[in-house]
Every structure is written in C-alpha cells, then in structure tokens.
Amino acid sequence: MFKYLKQLTSLVAMVAVLFTFTTESMAAKKSKTLKNTQKKGFVRCGVSQGLPGFSNADAAGNWTGVDVDVCRAVAAAVLGDANKVKFTPLSAKERFTALTSGEIDILSRNTTWTLSRDADIGLTFVGVNFYDGQGFMVRKSSGITSTSQFKNGISACTNIGTTTELNMRDFFNSKGISYEPVAFEKADEVVAAYDAGRCDTYTTDKSGLAAQRTKMKNPDEHIVLPETISKEPLGPVVRQGDAVWEDIVRWSLNTMIEAEEYGITSANADMMKTSDNPAIKRLVGAEGELGAAFGLDNDWSLRIIKQVGNYGESYKRNIADTGILPDRGPNQLWTKGGILYVPPAR
Amino acid sequence: MNFKLKDIVPQLITVLAVVLVFSFFTYNAQINMENRGIDFGYGFLSQESSFDVQFSLIEYDGSHSYFRAYLVGLLNTILVSVIGIIIATILGVIVGIARLSPNYLINKFAAFYVEFFRNIPLLLQIFFWYFAALRALPLPQDAEAMFGVFFLTIKGLYVPAFIWQNFNIFFYSITAAIISIIVIRAHAKRVQENQGKQIPVFLISIGLIFIFPLLSFLIGGVKLSFEVPVLKQLATTSFIYEGGVSLPPELIALTLSLSLYTATFIAECVRAGIQGVGKGQKEAAASIGLTPNQVLKLVIMPQALRIIIPPTTNQYLNLTKNSSLAAAIAYPDLVLVFAGTALMQTGKAIEIVSITMFTYLTLSISISILMNWYNKKIAIQEK
Numbered sequence: 001m002f003k004y005l006k007q008l009t010s011l012v013a014m015v016a017v018l019f020t021f022t023t024e025s026m027a028a029k030k031s032k033t034l035k036n037t038q039k040k041g042f043v044r045c046g047v048s049q050g051l052p053g054f055s056n057a058d059a060a061g062n063w064t065g066v067d068v069d070v071c072r073a074v075a076a077a078v079l080g081d082a083n084k085v086k087f088t089p090l091s092a093k094e095r096f097t098a099l100t101s102g103e104i105d106i107l108s109r110n111t112t113w114t115l116s117r118d119a120d121i122g123l124t125f126v127g128v129n130f131y132d133g134q135g136f137m138v139r140k141s142s143g144i145t146s147t148s149q150f151k152n153g154i155s156a157c158t159n160i161g162t163t164t165e166l167n168m169r170d171f172f173n174s175k176g177i178s179y180e181p182v183a184f185e186k187a188d189e190v191v192a193a194y195d196a197g198r199c200d201t202y203t204t205d206k207s208g209l210a211a212q213r214t215k216m217k218n219p220d221e222h223i224v225l226p227e228t229i230s231k232e233p234l235g236p237v238v239r240q241g242d243a244v245w246e247d248i249v250r251w252s253l254n255t256m257i258e259a260e261e262y263g264i265t266s267a268n269a270d271m272m273k274t275s276d277n278p279a280i281k282r283l284v285g286a287e288g289e290l291g292a293a294f295g296l297d298n299d300w301s302l303r304i305i306k307q308v309g310n311y312g313e314s315y316k317r318n319i320a321d322t323g324i325l326p327d328r329g330p331n332q333l334w335t336k337g338g339i340l341y342v343p344p345a346r
Numbered sequence: 347m348n349f350k351l352k353d354i355v356p357q358l359i360t361v362l363a364v365v366l367v368f369s370f371f372t373y374n375a376q377i378n379m380e381n382r383g384i385d386f387g388y389g390f391l392s393q394e395s396s397f398d399v400q401f402s403l404i405e406y407d408g409s410h411s412y413f414r415a416y417l418v419g420l421l422n423t424i425l426v427s428v429i430g431i432i433i434a435t436i437l438g439v440i441v442g443i444a445r446l447s448p449n450y451l452i453n454k455f456a457a458f459y460v461e462f463f464r465n466i467p468l469l470l471q472i473f474f475w476y477f478a479a480l481r482a483l484p485l486p487q488d489a490e491a492m493f494g495v496f497f498l499t500i501k502g503l504y505v506p507a508f509i510w511q512n513f514n515i516f517f518y519s520i521t522a523a524i525i526s527i528i529v530i531r532a533h534a535k536r537v538q539e540n541q542g543k544q545i546p547v548f549l550i551s552i553g554l555i556f557i558f559p560l561l562s563f564l565i566g567g568v569k570l571s572f573e574v575p576v577l578k579q580l581a582t583t584s585f586i587y588e589g590g591v592s593l594p595p596e597l598i599a600l601t602l603s604l605s606l607y608t609a610t611f612i613a614e615c616v617r618a619g620i621q622g623v624g625k626g627q628k629e630a631a632a633s634i635g636l637t638p639n640q641v642l643k644l645v646i647m648p649q650a651l652r653i654i655i656p657p658t659t660n661q662y663l664n665l666t667k668n669s670s671l672a673a674a675i676a677y678p679d680l681v682l683v684f685a686g687t688a689l690m691q692t693g694k695a696i697e698i699v700s701i702t703m704f705t706y707l708t709l710s711i712s713i714s715i716l717m718n719w720y721n722k723k724i725a726i727q728e729k
Contacts, residue, residue, distance in 0.1 A: 093686055097695050100384065121693030122384040143582030151580045153588065155501060160673075160682060161690030165397045169408045181398045182596075184676045185686065189477075193676070197479045197500045198595065200584045241381060 033105050033238075033245040034078065034295060042084045045071035046104035049089045049186060052211040053324040054110045054130075057208045063087045067108040069238045069314040070129055072307070074106060082307035089187035091163040091185055096121055099239055105250055107237040110205065112163045117237075123345040126250035128235040129311075131229035131330040131339060134167050135206040137213065140223050142200065143224040145170075150201075155180040157190050157199035164204050167230040191215055205232045210324045248294050254342040255301045259283055261333055261342075266309040268300055283345055290345060301345070311340070375696065384643040388701075390692045391416070397687050399678045401594050419683035420705060426600055426679065427666040427709075433605035434612055434665060435658075438525035441609060442616025456613070464610035469671055471607055476675040483595075486585040488578060495574050497587055502594045504575035511569035520555075527551045553686050573601035596677035600669065608665045612658055618644060619654035651724050659717035663710050670706075680705060 008323055047055035047067055055065040063085075072082040084262045090109060099107045100122045110132075111117075113125040135170065136156075138144045143153060149324050150172075156249045158164050160183040172179045182199055184190045191212050194202040206224060213219045238246050259265075264272050273286040281287035284305065285298040294300070308314065312333075332338025368667040379386060391413040398408050403421045406414055444456035463471070480500060484490070497504040510516065527550075534545040562568045575590035623646050631645040632638075672679040673686060680702060689698045 037353075093690055096690075096693060100695075117693070120385075136580075139583060141583040142580075149581060152580065153586045154580055155582075155586070157676075160686045165687060166691070168410075169396060173405075173408075179398075181400050182594075182676050183400070183678070183682070183687065185673045185682070189674065189676070192477055196477070197485050198480070200580060332356050 014193050020174055033242045034248065035067055037078055037105060041079065042086045042327055043071055043075040043078065043106065044088065044104045045074075045085050046088050046090045046098050046107040046109055047071070049091060049107045049188070051110060051208060052214055052231060053207065053319040053322055054211065055087070055089075055108070057087075057089075065318050066129060066314050067110060067234075067236075068307050068326055069256070069318070070108045070249070070253055071106055073256055073304040076303040076307040077248060077252050077255075077294075077296060082303075092159050093185060096123060096237075097238060099123065102239070105245065110208065111237055112205075112232045112235045114163060122240045123237050124236050124240050124246055125235050126246055127253045127341065127342075128233040128254055130207060130234040132205040132207045132232040132234050133234040134164055134203060134232055135228055136225045137194075137202045137209045137222050138200065138225060140221050144201075145223075145225070147175075147225055147229070149291055150175070150179075152178045154201060155178070155182055155199045157182045157184070157194040157202045158204055159183065159187055159190055162204070163230070163232065168203055169183065171229045187212065188215075205234070207234075207319075207325060214322075214324065244294060248296070251294070251301075251345065252304055255283065255304050255345060256311040256314065257309065257333075257340055257342045258345055259301075259305045260312040261335060264305055264310060265313060266306050269305045279344065279346070288346070347723055379696070384693075386696065387694075390694055390695055390697070392690075395688065395691070397691065399683055400676070401597065401678055412692065412715060415688055416680075416684045416701070419680035422678055423666075423669055423672075423680040424709070426597065426604065426669050426672065426677065429601050430604040430608065430665050431662050431686075432600065434608040434661070437605060437609035438612025438658075438661075439616050441613035442620070443612065445617045446620060458612050460558055460610045463606050464614075468603065468607050468668055469674060471603040471677055472600060472671055475603045476596065480595050480599060485583075486587055487583075495572065495590075501586060502592045503598060504590050504592050506572040506574045507590045509571045509573055512567050512619065515566040516559060516562050516568045519558040519566065519568075523554045523558035526558075530554075561591065594677070596672070596675050599675060600672050600677045604665055604668060605672070607668075608661050611661045611664075614656045615654050615661065616650075618657075619650035619652075622653045623649045648724065651727070652721070655717060655721045655724070659714060659721075662713050662717065666709055666713060667706060 015121070042250060045068075047063060047065075051065070051067075053065055055063060055067040057063050065240055068085075068087070071085045071087070075085045076082040088098065088104050090104075091108075095107055095109055095111065096117070099105050108129075110130070111125075112132075113128065116126050117123055121310075136147055144150070154177065156168060156179055157174075158168060158181065165181065165183060168179075168181065169307050182193065184193065187204075187208070190202065190204075193199060195216050202212075206228065209224045213222055213224070236249055238249055259269075262272075262277065262283060264280060264283060269284055272280050272284045275284075275286075278287055282290060283301050285291070285300070285302045289298060291298045291300045309317070315328060315331065320328070328338060330339045332340060334341040375635045376386075389532040392411050394409060395415045396408045397415075399406060399415065399418050401422065401701045402418045403425060404414075404418060406418045441456045441459060444452050445460070447453045447456070483498060486499045486501055489497045491497055495506045530545075530550055531547055534547045535543060537543050559568075563570075575587035575592070577585055578588045579585055586650070627645055627649065628641055631641040636644065669679055670681040673682040676682070685698055685702045689695060692698070
C-alpha cells in the first residue's frame with residue numbers, strides 16, 4: 001500500500017501546482033498591462049522581421065524605423081527611457097497570436113487596419129502611423145509601365161497571411177486576368193524568388209515595395225507601377241480589454257504627430273516650455289495635468305518628443321533620408337496637404 | 347480485494363491525472379479567450395475564403411469555402427508525401443544494396459551519398475534546391491527543349507498534356523492486364539508447388555502489360571495525342587508556356603529534397619536488414635544450387651524485410667511530417683494554406699491548429715496501420 005501512497009502524494013502535489021497556476025493567472029488578469037510593464041522595466045513590442053524604414057535591425061541588433069519609434073515613444077512615456085523596449089520580430093502569420101496570447105503588449109508591425117481584424121480577433125487598432133496602399137513592382141526590362149498591361153498567366157510573388165493576398169485576388173478578378181499566386185511565409189524569400197525571376201511581379205504595400213527594392217541585387221532594374229489597388233492604413237495594435245494601455249499607445253502616437261504640427265522637435269522641446277501657445281505648453285508638460293489620466297507623470301509627452309522626436313523627424317530619419325520614400329505623400333500633416341490629422345491633446 | 351485494488355488504483359490515478367490536465371488547459375484557454383474577446387467555433391469553415399492558391403488538385407478559387415481550402419492543402423500534402431515516399435523507397439533500396447556492393451566505386455559512392463545528405467538539415471536542403479538550384483535554371487524564353495517537348499525553367503517544368511480518345515478502353519486494357527498477371531502468378535505458384543516446374547512469370551507479366559494496351563490502340567480505337575507547351579509572351583522580357591501541364595518549381599524542389607534526404611535513412615534500413623540476415627542463410631541457399639538472384643529474392647529479402655519494415659515506417663512518417671516545411675518555399679501544403687493564410691484571415695488560431703494537428707495525426711496513423719498490416723503479412727508464419 002505504501003507504494004501507492006507515494007503515487008498519491010505526487011498526484012496531490014501535481015494538482016496543487018495546477019491550482020497555484022490557475023490562481024496566479026487569475027490575479028495577473030486583473031492587473032493592467034501598464035503595471036506589468038513598469039514591473040518588468042521594458043515595453044514588449046512586436047515588429048517585423050526586417051522592413052527597412054519601418055522596423056529593421058542593424059548588425060549590432062539596434063532596431064530603427066517608424067514602427068519602432070512608436071514603441072520607443074511608449075517606453076519613453078511609461079518608463080522614462082526610449083531604449084527600454086524588448087523587440088520581438090514576428091512573421092505576418094505569427095503577429096496577432098503573439099499579441100492576443102500576451103507575448104507582446106504592442107504590435108507595431110506595418111499592420112493594416114481592417115474591420116474584421118479590429119472586430120473579430122480580440123485586437124484594437126489605436127491609430128494610423130502610415131497611410132499606404134498596395135502596388136506592384138516589375139522588372140524595368142519587361143516594358144510594363146502600368147497594370148493595364150498585365151496579361152493572363154502572370155505570376156505574382158507575395159507574403160501569406162496579409163491583406164495583400166485578398167486585394168490581389170480582388171484586383172485580378174475585377175480585371176478578368178488569370179494569375180499564379182506564389183505566396184511565401186517570409187518577406188526575404190519573396191524578394192529572393194522575385195529577384196531570381198520566379199515571378200513577373202511582386203505585390204505588397206507600396207512602402208514595402210520601396211523598402212524591399214533596396215535589398216535587391218540591382219535595385220535600378222525594378223520599378224513600382226503607379227497604380228494603387230487598395231487602402232492600407234498601417235498602425236499600432238493592442239490587445240482588447242485594457243482601455244488605459246490602449247489610450248497610452250494611442251496618445252503616444254498622437255503626441256508625435258501633434259508635436260510636428262506645433263513645430264516642437266527633440267532639439268527645441270525644453271525651450272517650448274516658455275511658449276505663449278497653451279497647446280504647445282500642454283504638449284511639453286508645462287501646463288495642465290494630462291498624464292494623470294493614464295497614471296503617468298506630467299512630463300510623459302515631453303520625454304517622447306525629446307527622446308524619439310516628432311513624427312516628421314522620425315519619418316525623415318527612417319524613411320526619407322534612407323531613400324525609401326523621400327516624398328511624404330499622404331503622410332504629410334493636414335496643414336501641409338497631407339491627411340495626418342490627430343485629435344487635440346487637451 | 348487487495349489484489350484488485352492494486353490493479354485498479356494506478357489505472358484510476360492515471361485517468362484522473364489525464365482528465366485533470368486536459369480540463370485545466372481547456373478551462374485556462376476558455377477563460378483567456380473570453381477575457382480577450384475571442385470567439386470559439388468552427389462556423390468559419392463554410393465561409394468564403396476569398397484567397398487564391400497557386401496549385402491545386404481539385405477545382406478551387408477564392409469563391410470557395412475555407413473547408414475547400416483545407417482540402418486543397420491536404421491533397422497537396424498527400425501528393426508530395428506519396429511522390430516523396432515512392433522516390434525515396436526506390437532510391438533507398440538501390441543505395442542500400444549498393445552500399446553492400448563488392449565494387450569499391452559503387453560502394454564508396456553510395457556511402458558518400460548517405461553521409462552527405464543525411465547530415466545536412468532538411469530545411470537547408472530545401473532552400474538549396476529551391477533557391478540555389480532554381481536560380482540556375484533558365485527563364486522560359488531561354489529554355490532548351492528536352493526531347494523537343496519538355497521545358498525546365500525557373501517558373502517550373504512544362505510537360506506535354508495527354509489528350510485521350512476512348513480513354514476508358516485503354517483503362518480496361520490495363521485492368522485486364524493486371525488481372526491476368528495475378529491469375530498467372532497464382533497458377534505459376536500452384537504449378538511450382540505441385541510439379542516443381544518454374545514458369546517465367548516476370549517475363550510474361552512484362553509482355554502482358556505491354557500487349558494489352560497495345561491491342562487497345564490497334565483495335566480498340568484508343569488514340570493519344572499530345573498538347574505540347576507553347577511559349578507565350580506576356581511583356582517584353584516576361585514569358586510563360588501555355589498548354590500542356592506545368593509542375594511548379596516549389597513542388598519539384600520539395601519532392602526532390604524530401605526524397606533525397608529520406609532515401610539516405612531508408613538506405614541504411616535496407617543495409618541493416620540485409621546484413622541482419624545470417625551469413626549461413628546465404629551460404630546454405632547457395633549450396634542447394636540457387637542462383638545469386640534467387641538467393642537474394644527467395645532467401646535474403648523475405649527475412650531482411652522483417653527487419654527493414656518497422657524502421658522504414660518511421661521514415662515514411664517523418665517524410666510526411668517534414669513536408670510541412672513546404673511553407674518556407676511557397677508550396678501550398680496544409681500548413682501554408684490552412685494553418686497559414688486561412689489562420690491569418692480568420693484569426694481562429696486554436697480551431698485551425700487543432701484541425702491541422704488532428705489531420706497530421708490521422709495521416710500518420712493511416713501510414714502506420716498500412717505498414718503494420720504489411721509487416722504482419724510478411725512476418726514468419728509459425729506452424
């Protein structure tokens with residue numbers, strides 16, 4: 001009998017362990033993402049596996065890009081240091097599961113805001129940090145200068161698990177063109193296959209095309225066709241069910257855009273404290289109590305501007321100066337002919 | 347009483363533990379999904395998938411359902427597994443026997459092949475065949491025709507399509523040939539058992555499998571013509587072949603790497619099986635006057651197979667499961683189409699991953715059952 005007593009004890013121990021797990025996860029649920037982040041000391045941010053201009057790691061493992069800057073802004077606001085971010089590179093396929101399962105707290109990975117994603121799968125989009133649209137890239141030597149020259153049997157390389165696959169079908173169907181979709185899991189393999197001549201065209205968001213072109217053997221041999229076949233508003237995403245965290249991420253992004261509107265840069269932010277304009281004073285924390293609503297101090301937005309810079313600085317540093325898309329197009333402030341327009345911080 | 351308790355208690359505890367662990371995970375998943383606003387359900391399977399797939403054995407486009415997309419992926423997985431298993435087995439048997447060859451060159455070449463291909467990670471080999479070997483292939487417009495009708499290009503292998511007239515008659519002739527071969531074999535076995543006479547069954551079989559279809563062409567009215575692929579220009583420098591059948595390079599690269607890799611393991615199983623048969627068996631067989639061919643066919647192989655089959659079953663299972671690496675090179679298998687695109691578009695992670703896991707489980711168990719049945723069939727019949 002003693003032998004079985006031992007087995008029984010181990011079983012009881014196992015059950016006890018299971019229960020502790022359960023109670024722990026129940027307790028963790030009640031606490032907010034913010035509390036966890038402050039306890040850990042870093043923001044957990046999901047990014048791409050390497051898209052120049054948006055999220056790309058250099059040889060030393062330093063991440064740069066406009067998507068990366070959103071996470072850095074949140075880290076500056078919440079933890080006081082824009083470098084306290086842990087980046088997790090994710091494939092298009094993995095990204096939402098990583099966020100909903102709690103592996104990351106912000107997904108800032110050139111992700112298109114659509115109704116079904118927002119409503120269906122436990123996600124909340126907090127804003128748009130890049131207005132994009134899907135386009136096509138072809139070899140210059142093919143002589144194609146417009147999508148109207150596409151013919152039956154064309155093969156198109158792209159990524160799986162993106163809106164691209166759906167738009168592509170809509171586009172070719174509406175034109176009545178039969179096509180061969182060749183869909184890879186990773187962007188690097190799409191580029192390699194297209195570059196090798198496997199496909200006649202490469203389709204993804206235009207910003208992606210411009211960025212990936214820089215990775216090709218001979219970038220000058222390829223052109224991006226002028227047509228845009230879809231709307232792709234890209235923006236950061238958070239898990240559903242934590243309204244405070246959602247607000248923090250939304251307003252960190254908004255702060256960067258509004259700072260540009262008022263001409264506040266990382267260089268002049270401190271001087272702006274003595275500005276006559278109350279809107280500017282609020283943004284640099286010299287007036288009002290805006291941080292209190294999130295449980296943050298009053299300098300949260302000042303830190304974002306000082307450490308990360310305004311949206312214009314981020315765009316120039318990551319996308320314009322790297323030669324990816326020198327022209328800001330729709331991603332210009334509403335005051336300058338673009339469509340960047342954020343609610344006021346007050 | 348004590349005796350029974352001793353029997354039952356460990357069983358009960360095991361069942362209880364399994365149930366507890368499962369209910370814990372289910373409960374945990376339920377709570378967390380509810381918490382994050384994720385619905386659970388398989389209703390999405392009947393919704394329109396709205397994405398296209400490159401290569402499909404059944405009719406499919408984006409207007410079909412997610413379930414249809416699942417079938418497309420499943421059939422593609424089965425296709426690559428079946429072709430892979432056939433090629434790997436043939437190659438594995440040849441190499442396995444070659445490794446035991448007294449010929450130094452053949453022996454060493456086989457050994458080199460085995461050591462080379464089994465010691466490089468499979469994913470790397472897939473990348474090699476797809477990206478390195480494929481890159482070296484010509485563009486469609488530069489491709490040289492092989493035998494005038496095959497075109498191997500970077501966009502795939504284009505082969506002529508068969509266009510049949512009265513295909514059913516041809517099909518019947520093949521069936522008739524197979525049935526008569528089975529009858530003749532049974533007859534030959536009886537003759538040998540009763541009279542000791544040997545009938546050259548192999549030669550007769552080969553003859554029949556040629557003569558019957560030939561007759562169907564000559565007098566059955568069967569006609570076969572070929573549709574040869576023709577080059578078509580899409581743009582100044584972009585071409586494809588139209589007509590005929592095109593095999594995507596993804597399928598070719600995947601089949602090639604899977605079979606070359608798995609064949610090395612099968613070769614080792616074959617070698618072990620043959621070496622596992624006692625030397626005395628061979629000598630005894632030779633001493634009663636059997637030819638070397640007969641020794642291999644009648645004495646060595648039947649005994650070796652019993653050693654070869656169980657580990658080879660494992661290799662078949664491995665090949666089937668490894669085919670999921672297809673996702674890396676855009677071959678639309680179950681993982682890429684269903685656990686990839688469909689998962690992304692619907693966000694139903696738990697549902698889709700569970701279906702995919704269950705599917706692979708079913709596939710593997712089917713192969714196991716089939717191989718176990720074969721293994722039992724060739725096992726020693728104790729009298």
